[in-house]
Amino acid sequence: MAYDTNGFKLLTDGLSGSSTMKTWLLDSVDAIASVNNSNYVADGYRKGARQGDIVIVRTRTTTISGPVTAINYCWVIDEATGTDGQGIDLTDGLAVTATDTD
Numbered sequence: 001m002a003y004d005t006n007g008f009k010l011l012t013d014g015l016s017g018s019s020t021m022k023t024w025l026l027d028s029v030d031a032i033a034s035v036n037n038s039n040y041v042a043d044g045y046r047k048g049a050r051q052g053d054i055v056i057v058r059t060r061t062t063t064i065s066g067p068v069t070a071i072n073y074c075w076v077i078d079e080a081t082g083t084d085g086q087g088i089d090l091t092d093g094l095a096v097t098a099t100d101t102d
Helices: none
Strands: 008-012 023-028 054-060 068-081 087-090 094-096
Touching: none
Parallel strands: 023 054
Antiparallel strands: 008 023, 054 068, 068 087, 068 094
16 A cells, blocks of 8 residues: 555654754555655654654554554654655664453
């Protein structure tokens, strides 16, 4: 499926000063292998995401409000991507494994 702009949200705006680091949440039905492609988040730069920001990616079933199937921690490695310069590129991501031994 394609990127849904409603799935990319700012969680924390970072500390004051010139070296702020924001934290974002991306809900997507696409696997991390698609999400981490350059310019997948085609409006990320326009929304304020910058190189070094953290992005928590929650992969969902069939809608961005469906059950969570995976979580990955990524960071913005490149900004102002795409022909319009409004997107971002995410790192491959670190998977948070789902274990529940009880």
